[in-house]
Every structure is written in C-alpha cells, then in structure tokens.
Amino acid sequence: MGVIMFACLYVPDFPVQAAVLAEPEQSWESLRNSPMVVLDGPANLPRVAALNDPARKLGIEPGMTKLQVETCGGVLLRKRSIEEENSAHARLLECANDFSPKVEPESPGTVLLDLAGTGKLFGSIENTAKKIHARAEERGFRLRVAVASNPETALYAARGFSGITMIPRGQEARRLGPLAVDLLPITPEMLETLESWGIRSFQALAALPEIPLTERLGQAGLHLQRLARGQIHRTLAPAEAPPNFRESYEFDDPVETLESLAFVLNRLLQQLCAQLVAHALATNELRLRLDLEVRRQDEGEGEQYQHEWKLPVPTQDRRVLLTLLRLDLERSTFAAPIKKVSIEAVSVKPRMAQGHLFAPPSPEAERLEITLARIRGVVGNADEQGISCVGSPRIVDSYMPDAFTVEAFSSVSVCESAGANFSAEMPVIALRIFRPALETTVELTGEAPHFVRLWKKYRRVLAASGPWCSSGNWWNAAAWAREEWDVALKTATGMGFYRIYRDRLREQWFMEGVFD
Amino acid sequence: MSSAVLLRSTIEARFPAAFAVRASRELICIPTGITAMDGLTGGIPLHCLTEICGSQVASSGKTSVLLALLAQVTQQGKFCALVDAQDSFDPGTAAAAGVSLPHLLWVRCGKTRQKLRPLEQAFKVADMLLQSSGFGVIAVDLSGMAEKLVRKIPLSTWFRFSRVVEQQPAALVFLEQEPHATSCAGLVLRVMSEPATLSGKLLTKFHLRVEVMRTRERKPVQSANFAAKAQWA
Numbered sequence: 001m002g003v004i005m006f007a008c009l010y011v012p013d014f015p016v017q018a019a020v021l022a023e024p025e026q027s028w029e030s031l032r033n034s035p036m037v038v039l040d041g042p043a044n045l046p047r048v049a050a051l052n053d054p055a056r057k058l059g060i061e062p063g064m065t066k067l068q069v070e071t072c073g074g075v076l077l078r079k080r081s082i083e084e085e086n087s088a089h090a091r092l093l094e095c096a097n098d099f100s101p102k103v104e105p106e107s108p109g110t111v112l113l114d115l116a117g118t119g120k121l122f123g124s125i126e127n128t129a130k131k132i133h134a135r136a137e138e139r140g141f142r143l144r145v146a147v148a149s150n151p152e153t154a155l156y157a158a159r160g161f162s163g164i165t166m167i168p169r170g171q172e173a174r175r176l177g178p179l180a181v182d183l184l185p186i187t188p189e190m191l192e193t194l195e196s197w198g199i200r201s202f203q204a205l206a207a208l209p210e211i212p213l214t215e216r217l218g219q220a221g222l223h224l225q226r227l228a229r230g231q232i233h234r235t236l237a238p239a240e241a242p243p244n245f246r247e248s249y250e251f252d253d254p255v256e257t258l259e260s261l262a263f264v265l266n267r268l269l270q271q272l273c274a275q276l277v278a279h280a281l282a283t284n285e286l287r288l289r290l291d292l293e294v295r296r297q298d299e300g301e302g303e304q305y306q307h308e309w310k311l312p313v314p315t316q317d318r319r320v321l322l323t324l325l326r327l328d329l330e331r332s333t334f335a336a337p338i339k340k341v342s343i344e345a346v347s348v349k350p351r352m353a354q355g356h357l358f359a360p361p362s363p364e365a366e367r368l369e370i371t372l373a374r375i376r377g378v379v380g381n382a383d384e385q386g387i388s389c390v391g392s393p394r395i396v397d398s399y400m401p402d403a404f405t406v407e408a409f410s411s412v413s414v415c416e417s418a419g420a421n422f423s424a425e426m427p428v429i430a431l432r433i434f435r436p437a438l439e440t441t442v443e444l445t446g447e448a449p450h451f452v453r454l455w456k457k458y459r460r461v462l463a464a465s466g467p468w469c470s471s472g473n474w475w476n477a478a479a480w481a482r483e484e485w486d487v488a489l490k491t492a493t494g495m496g497f498y499r500i501y502r503d504r505l506r507e508q509w510f511m512e513g514v515f516d
Numbered sequence: 517m518s519s520a521v522l523l524r525s526t527i528e529a530r531f532p533a534a535f536a537v538r539a540s541r542e543l544i545c546i547p548t549g550i551t552a553m554d555g556l557t558g559g560i561p562l563h564c565l566t567e568i569c570g571s572q573v574a575s576s577g578k579t580s581v582l583l584a585l586l587a588q589v590t591q592q593g594k595f596c597a598l599v600d601a602q603d604s605f606d607p608g609t610a611a612a613a614g615v616s617l618p619h620l621l622w623v624r625c626g627k628t629r630q631k632l633r634p635l636e637q638a639f640k641v642a643d644m645l646l647q648s649s650g651f652g653v654i655a656v657d658l659s660g661m662a663e664k665l666v667r668k669i670p671l672s673t674w675f676r677f678s679r680v681v682e683q684q685p686a687a688l689v690f691l692e693q694e695p696h697a698t699s700c701a702g703l704v705l706r707v708m709s710e711p712a713t714l715s716g717k718l719l720t721k722f723h724l725r726v727e728v729m730r731t732r733e734r735k736p737v738q739s740a741n742f743a744a745k746a747q748w749a
Contacts, residue, residue: 360594361685363650371648372621378640380628389624393607393617404607409621411595411650427550427744428613429722430579432604432660455573465717486719494574494709497719513606515719515746516570516579516659 003169005115005125006151006236009096009136010158011088011143014109015040015050018088019078021140022249024267028140031076035060037069040080049080083248083342085109087271092143093239094278095136099128104151104236110158112151114236129164148172153230156202159183172230177203184224190217202228245283245345247271254293254337258329261290264341266322272345273318282314283345286321291340305334312410313365314348320366327373331381362411372409399472400480401501401512402433429515431499437510440500449487452500454511462495463488471504481505484512543732546653546687548581549588552740553726557703560585560653564702564732565678565688567695571708572659577724578707580613580744582655582691587614594652597621597645601638602660612747621651635661639673646680646688654681657691666696674700695729704730710741720749 011017015038020031035058040049048064058072069075089108096103099122102114115128122128125147133145146157146165153172157165160179167175179202181194193216199205205228214222226232247268255261276282290305309324363371372390379389391406443451443458447467451458466485473479481504489496497515502508527534545559553559560566570576586596591614598605603624611617623641626634635658642656658666678700681688690697695704710723722744727737 360592360652361650362595363648367648368650371644374644375623375641378630378632378644379623379625379637380630383624383627389627391622392620393605393610393622395607395611395617402606402608406622406624427580427584427742428609429577429719429744429746430583430613431606431609431747432579433606435603463714463717463719465714465719488712488714488719491571491573493571494576495712496573497575497712513604515575515722516577 003116003119003125005147005149006154007099007113007115007129007132007145007147008106008151008154008158009092009111009113009132009143009145010155011092011109011141013050013052014088015080015085016052016078017109017141018085019081021088021091022081022084024263025140032142034076035072035074036076036078038078038080039066039069046079079250079252081250083250087247088141090275091139091271092136092141094275095132095139095141098135098278099132102236102238105239106155110155112155112236114238115147126166129166133164148230150230150233151236152227152232152234156183156227167230173203173206173228176228176230177201177206181205181224181228184227186224187220190220190224193217245272245275245281245347246342247344248340248342250340251338254339256337258326261329261338261341262322262326265325265343266318268341268343269318269321269325272343273316273321276316276345276347279347280350281347282316282350283321284311284314284348285309285346286311286325287344287346288325289342289344290334290338291342292334292336293339303335305332307332310408311365311369312408312412313351315366316350317366320370323370324373327370327377331377365410365412368409368411399470401470401482401484402435431513432516433513434511437501437512440509440511442500442502442509449485449500452487452489452498452511454489454491454496454498459489459491459496461487462490467502469504479505486515541682546585547588548585550581550584550742552742553581553705556726556738556740557705557728557731560687560689561702561732562685562687563682565674565681565690565697565700566703567690567692567697567701567705569692569695569704569706569729570659572693575709575712575722576707577709577722577744578659578691579657580722580724581705581707581726582657582689583610583613583615585653585689586610586620586655587616589652590616590619592652593619595619595621595650596653596655597623597651599623599625599638599641599645599654599656601625601634601656601658603627604657604660609747621645635665635669639669642677642688643680646677646684646686649684649686651686653687653689655689655691659691659693663693666692666694669696671698671700674698678702701730702732703728718746718748720746722746 016036019038020028035055037048037051037055039046041047046066048062051060055075060069085108092111093105096111096113100113100118104112106112118128122131129145129147136143144158144162146154148154148157148167149169153167156176157167160183205225213225249264286309288307292303375390382388388406392409394405394407396403396405441453442449448464449461452461464485464487468484471481483502483504485500487498487500489498499512501510501512541563544562547554547559568578568581570578589596625637638656645654674697706727706729708725710725712719712722724744725739725741727739
C-alpha cells in the first residue's frame with residue numbers, strides 16, 4: 001500500500017494573478033513586475049481588494065481607496081472580475097487534474113489533491129511536487145506547493161511558506177510551528193483572546209494543555225489546536241469535471257472595432273481550446289454572447305447579441321473557430337460598443353474516424369465550414385422567407401409547388417450513396433423557376449390560354465395543357481389555390497415551354513417557370 | 517548578353533514559372549449519362565472550364581443537360597456545387613432527374629441586400645469554391661442574367677478561372693445564353709431544342725440537339741441529337 005500524501009496548490013494574491021492571466025501572454029511577465037491592485041466595491045468608492053508584492057512595497061494596503069492608490073503613481077488598476085477568477089481557478093483545477101483524479105477546490109486559488117498511488121507515474125513525492133509546480137508555472141501561475149500527510153497541514157503550509165514545502169509524517173507540528181495563528185479559521189473574538197494570552201504562533205497554540213483550553217474556548221478552540229498540531233485527518237471531496245467550457249472577458253473601456261474584439265476572442269478561444277485538449281474533448285457548437293453598453297430604458301439589463309455556430313464535425317482548432325466568429329461578426333452591426341464578451345463551447349468527443357480508402361474525394365470539413373461562412377458573407381444568410389441562401393436543398397413534404405427548404409451542407413453527415421434505382425436512360429426536362437413568379441397577362445379562348453405576355457411581348461400559345469388545379473392551407477392565412485397550365489409559346493429563337501398559373505384567390509396570372 | 521536574354525532572366529528570377537513549359541494533362545472526362553453527347557465529347561472534361569449555352573427565352577434543354585451531369589456525379593457519392601445567380605434552380609425536377617440533393621451545395625445569389633450584384637456574387641462564390649477543393653463539379657448558372665452584363669466580364673476573369681481549375685480535380689461548368697470565355701474554355705456546347713413531342717396537349721418529350729462549338733482538340737463543329745423526357749412522362 002502506498003504512502004497517503006496530500007498536496008496543496010495555493011496561488012497568493014489570486015485576484016491579481018487572475019487579472020494578469022486575463023491579459024495577453026506576452027505581457028504577463030511585465031505585469032507581474034509592475035505594482036498592480038485589484039479594486040472592488042461600489043463604483044463610486046472602489047477599494048483595494050488584492051495587490052501584488054511590488055504594490056505592497058509602495059505602501060499600498062488592502063482596503064485603501066482608489067484615490068489613495070492613485071497618489072502612489074504608476075500603479076496598474078484592475079476592476080475585480082469574478083469571471084476572470086473563475087476562469088483562472090478552472091485552469092488551476094485542470095493543472096491539478098493532470099496529476100491526480102482526486103482534486104478538491106478548497107477556495108478560489110487554492111486546490112487540494114490526493115497524491116496516493118501517483119508514485120508510479122510521477123516518481124517520488126518530491127519529484128511530483130516539483131512537476132506540479134513547473135506545470136502550474138507553465139500555465140502562468142506563480143504559486144506555492146506544499147505536501148503533507150493530511151490536507152489541512154498541506155493547506156496551512158502552502159499558505160504560510162513560499163516555494164515548495166515538504167512536511168514528512170510526524171513532523172507536522174514542528175514544521176507548522178512558526179506560522180501565525182491568524183492563518184487559522186479563527187473568529188476575531190477568539191483571536192483577541194489568544195492575543196491577550198500571548199499566543200501568536202501555531203507552536204504556542206499547540207503547546208497549550210488541552211483540557212484548560214477546551215474549558216476556556218470550547219470545542220472550537222480544541223479544533224484550532226489540533227489544526228495547529230497538524231492532527232486533523234479528513235478525506236477529500238473531489239470536484240467533478242466542469243460540465244461546460246466558458247470563457248468571458250469584460251472590457252475596461254467598451255470596444256467598437258472588430259480588431260479589438262478579435263484580439264480578445266482569439267485569446268478566449270485559445271484558452272477554451274487548451275481546456276478542450278486537456279480534457280481530450282472537442283467542440284461542435286460554439287455560443288457567443290456580446291453585452292452591449294447601451295441599456296434599455298424599460299429593462300434593467302443591457303442589450304445583448306447572441307449567436308450560435310453548429311459545426312458538422314467536432315474541432316479543437318482555434319484558428320477555424322476564430323475565422324468563423326470573425327466572418328460572422330464582419331457581417332453584423334451593433335447599436336452600441338461592446339463591453340463584455342462570453343464564449344461557451346459545447347464539449348463532445350473528438351472525431352476519431354478514418355476516411356474510406358476508396359471513397360470519392362470530398363471537401364475537408366473544417367475548411368468547407370470556413371468557405372461556407374465566407375460565401376454567406378457574400379450572398380447573405382437567408383432570404384425574406386427565412387430560407388437559407390447557402391446549403392443543401394430539401395424538398396418539403398407538401399402539395400404546394402416550389403416548396404423547398406435549404407439545410408446546412410455537410411460533407412461528413414452524407415454517408416448514404418444516393419439512389420440505387422437511378423438510371424440515366426433519358427435525361428429529365430428541367431424546370432427553371434422564376435422567384436418570385438412573374439406577373440403576366442393571359443388572353444383566353446374559352447378556358448384555354450391563347451396569348452401570353454412574356455418579356456413585354458404577347459406570344460401566341462401553340463399548345464396548352466391544363467388546367468391542373470391544386471389548393472392547400474385553406475384552413476389558415478397561408479391559403480393558396482391555383483390553376484396550372486403548361487403552354488408552348490412561339491418565340492424568336494424557337495419554341496418555349498412555360499408553366500403559367502392563375503391564382504384563384506387573387507384572380508391573377510403568373511408565370512412560374514420555363515422548361516429548359 | 518542580349519537584352520532579350522537579360523530581360524528573360526530578370527523575369528524568371530522574379531517569376532520562376534513565367535516561361536515554364538507546362539505538360540498538357542491527360543484529358544479525363546465525366547460522363548453526363550446522355551449517350552449521344554458522351555459519344556461526341558466523352559463527357560465534361562475535368563480540370564477545364566466548360567460552357568453550356570442555350571437560349572433563355574426558348575426552351576433549349578441546357579439546364580436538363582446540367583441536371584443530367586449533376587445526377588451522374590452525385591450518384592457516385594461525389595459532391596457538387598451549384599452557384600445559382602438568378603435563384604432559378606428547382607429541387608423538385610433535380611430530384612426527379614436523379615440528383616442526390618444531400619450531395620449538392622446550392623448557393624442562391626441575389627436573395628438579400630448585399631454590396632455585390634448577383635452576377636458579381638456568383639463569380640466571387642465560384643472563386644471561393646474553386647479554392648476549397650473537394651467538389652467534383654462546380655456549376656455556375658448565369659443563363660438568367662442579362663446578356664449585356666455577362667458580356668462585360670473581362671477576359672482576365674475567365675482566364676484566371678481556367679488556370680485555377682487546371683489545378684483542381686473538378687469540372688467548372690458555366691450555364692449561359694452565349695459563350696464568353698473564348699479560348700479559356702476547354703469545351704463549349706450549344707444546346708437547342710427541336711420540335712417537342714406532345715402527347716395530346718401534354719408535353720412529354722424534348723428532342724434536343726447539342727453542338728460542340730469548341731474543344732481542346734480543335735475538331736470541326738459536331739452535333740448529336742438526343743431526347744429528354746418530362747417528369748411525368
């Protein structure tokens with residue numbers, strides 16, 4: 001049976017680090033070396049919620065107002081963003097998940113993991129701790145790692161000591177001894193009491209006799225002492241894998257240009273795709289939400305732009321996703337600048353299919369999707385009836401003539417080989433449709449058309465077959481009724497066969513198409 | 517060194533392929549399924565620009581020929597694209613002609629308010645589709661467009677299309693009233709109708725004639741007759 005050890009990953013000044021990680025990767029190092037504070041609170045009086053070491057050196061403290069911070073000069077100010085912190089915390093969890101299946105998110109920026117049984121994969125506990133530290137640094141975190149025989153000891157060691165801390169079994173009380181008691185989950189009243197007794201460190205608290213301590217501070221006091229001695233053992237409550245992949249970014253100043261937006265989209269997609277890759281997943285559906293600056297008078301919420309993209313094949317390719325987003329946004333106009341952008345990727349299993357060796361060549365799915373998006377940019381998305389302008393035609397099950405719809409075209413989902421009954425003995429005469437149908441004038445002899453006006457000229461009807469009557473939807477407002485005729489007209493270049501019809505509801509003649 | 521040689525070497529330094537001799541490709545054709553026409557031309561050539569012409573006012577049968585070609589290709593599981601400048605494609609007759617609709621990408625131009633006119637849209641889309649390989653046939657239907665507009669398309673555009681499709685395992689087919697691509701086209705067909713067969717007053721059959729106006733092999737004008745049946749015949 002292997003040694004049971006626990007590790008704790010603690011990110012100091014977590015809100016500041018989350019704000020840094022929300023910036024482009026190239027600027028991380030310079031931001032870390034610059035004094036930075038994260039402000040929180042009401043918009044008219046924000047106060048310092050978190051700060052980094054360079055800011056501390058300037059004398060800035062938590063709780064200072066924005067005005068006080070600005071007097072120090074050269075301090076980077078960031079507004080606190082829960083989305084950024086959630087995103088950073090998710091990245092930290094992913095990092096921990098790389099090393100152990102049992103990971104507990106203790107608090108934002110703090111993660112506990114069970115290292116039992118990982119020795120064969122990562123070597124000794126010391127090596128594992130070093131690897132965890134290196135992996136987290138790769139992901140942009142500057143963190144502390146502590147390893148101990150129980151989760152609580154690892155937690156306080158990580159909070160109290162910088163770098164990597166290893167606490168062997170049996171040495172918990174001695175190693176935790178120098179830490180200040182205010183690291184413990186202690187109430188202000190109890191802290192004041194301990195202060196009045198002269199108890200300021202874990203070591204001093206651990207040395208107190210148990211029974212008198214319990215008499216004075218109750219079970220809570222005894223619990224604190226056991227924490228200080230490193231004697232609390234518990235099992236971890238592992239976190240479940242995140243059900244969805246979501247990234248968001250709130251602009252300090254709302255943006256108006258696509259370039260500025262695309263810059264942020266690129267980074268968000270990069271993070272999303274990295275998460276998908278880390279989970280061995282891909283996405284076939286992307287949801288974008290843009291919060292606009294304008295607020296409606298009648299509603300409390302600002303205007304939003306939402307769009308969904310469904311891809312025929314799952315992908316992890318950031319460039320494909322970014323191109324699709326860009327092409328769509330290029331066609332969109334917004335009434336106001338964008339203040340926040342959120343992207344959610346619906347995760348699915350990646351496509352693990354090998355192309356058939358003898359199958360005919362087909363368009364590459366990802367490339368085709370980009371081409372289709374570009375084509376939509378040229379011809380538009382849909383016509384006035386809402387039928388798509390780009391896609392694969394489908395015949396609607398209806399008696400109504402020219403009833404069709406256009407569905408998304410995919411080179412992947414089509415697997416059936418079309419009509420085995422097809423025989424090309426003789427080609428079929430095609431009908432070219434006029435959309436919308438051309439209004440025309442018809443002179444009748446009896447019931448049959450005798451002259452038809454075509455391209456501003458009256459043409460003699462050489463032959464006519466009809467009428468073919470049909471009607472439908474009589475039970476609702478979309479009712480239609482028509483009387484069709486197929487007519488042969490004499491034209492300058494030969495004979496033209498046309499389909500005309502009389503709209504029986506409007507008593508109007510139309511030319512539907514030409515046989516060609 | 518003579519000035520001509522100097523000029524040549526300067527150009528070749530910048531554009532290595534400028535004076536390269538291109539080996540002509542072996543002619544591969546896609547059969548249309550119309551026996552008489554395939555016997556005449558072998559079908560529609562791959563890596564080439566083909567023009568199928570016919571009257572717009574009179575029923576010429578050019579669209580029926582295109583549907584026959586699309587049916588042949590899509591039935592083999594290959595994908596085709598139809599760029600419809602006038603939005604005149606009828607899925608019903610296409611399905612009756614044997615076109616596998618899931619294998620067909622239909623681009624309807626001019627249906628929304630866009631910066632470009634339908635003709636410009638059609639050419640731009642055709643260009644995009646050519647760049648995205650994988651389609652067996654890319655058909656551009658310009659037959660509903662006014663002849664005076666199509667005539668204004670510069671020869672350089674046709675030339676560029678013919679050079680691009682040379683590199684693609686696809687056939688680029690234009691459906692027009694009159695041929696415009698001149699020497700850029702590998703095959704030019706003119707389709708016209710003979711008197712139709714009427715069953716009583718019902719149209720049941722077209723008698724069509726196809727003339728080969730231009731091929732790569734510079735043969736004299738040849739023609740063949742064939743028939744097309746109505747959907748209900």
